[in-house]
Amino acid sequence: KQEVTQIPAALSVPEGENLVLNCSFTDSAIYNLQWFRQDPGKGLTSLLLIQSSQREQTSGRLNASLDKSSGRSTLYIAASQPGDSATYLCARLTGANSKLTFGKGITLSVRP
Amino acid sequence: GAGVSQTPSNKVTEKGKYVELRCDPISGHTALYWYRQSLGQGPEFLIYFQGTGAADDSGLPNDRFFAVRPEGSVSTLKIQRTERGDSAVYLCASSLNGYGYTFGSGTRLTVV
Numbered sequence: 001k002q003e004v005t006q007i008p009a010a011l012s013v014p015e016g017e018n019l020v021l022n023c024s025f026t027d028s029a030i031y032n033l034q035w036f037r038q039d040p041g042k043g044l045t046s047l048l049l050i051q052s053s054q055r056e057q058t059s060g061r062l063n064a065s066l067d068k069s070s071g072r073s074t075l076y077i078a079a080s081q082p083g084d085s086a087t088y089l090c091a092r093l094t095g096a097n098s099k100l101t102f103g104k105g106i107t108l109s110v111r112p
Numbered sequence: 113g114a115g116v117s118q119t120p121s122n123k124v125t126e127k128g129k130y131v132e133l134r135c136d137p138i139s140g141h142t143a144l145y146w147y148r149q150s151l152g153q154g155p156e157f158l159i160y161f162q163g164t165g166a167a168d169d170s171g172l173p174n175d176r177f178f179a180v181r182p183e184g185s186v187s188t189l190k191i192q193r194t195e196r197g198d199s200a201v202y203l204c205a206s207s208l209n210g211y212g213y214t215f216g217s218g219t220r221l222t223v224v
Contacts, residue, residue, distance in 0.1 A: 035214065043203060043217035044155070073129070089154055099145065099168065100213060102154030
């Protein structure tokens with residue numbers, strides 16, 4: 001079974017801390033990996049997409065990396081802010097136009 | 113349109129009733145996906161359309177669920193004889209070339 005795992009399920013940090021959110025997947029056949037943000041009661045907002053040929057992508061305070069050999073991706077958030085509080089989901093795509101397989105997400109709380 | 117639009121945003125229905133959920137993808141996006149998200153879980157794949165045809169419907173839980181995309185743009189997810197276990201957020205996403213996915217805000221379905 002193709003699984004995507006995100007541990008821990010929840011994380012609470014003080015404002016200003018740099019943090020890393022982990023994502024692991026069981027199948028090394030990966031086309032791309034996408035990180036999403038979901039606010040309570042809302043849909044998904046795409047944050048970063050890493051193609052299988054890439055190692056990392058950056059957008060502002062966010063940096064996502066991909067290590068296919070170990071089956072891991074990380075989302076690094078620099079200088080966290082209370083507005084970063086949300087659930088962060090990673091999703092793996094095994095081929096173009098194939099379905100995304102999601103992890104359960106990590107609920108992040110940044111304390112002022 | 114500029115984004116993926118889903119209507120209604122909320123739907124409350126009685127057990128046993130029929131419901132339709134609508135998704136209007138980004139103009140020109142040929143691929144359209146339906147996902148279902150239960151509380152505390154990541155989105156789970158239901159069905160994928162490439163143009164007008166269902167390319168993969170392996171995620172539909174049973175024959176009470178059906179989806180159409182007759183003109184290759186708007187899609188409707190139809191649920192017959194709704195059950196309380198169908199309560200979830202139903203998310204729609206579209207993609208131009210399978211490279212990245214844009215999600216709508218979802219329809220929160222509550223079956224009472």
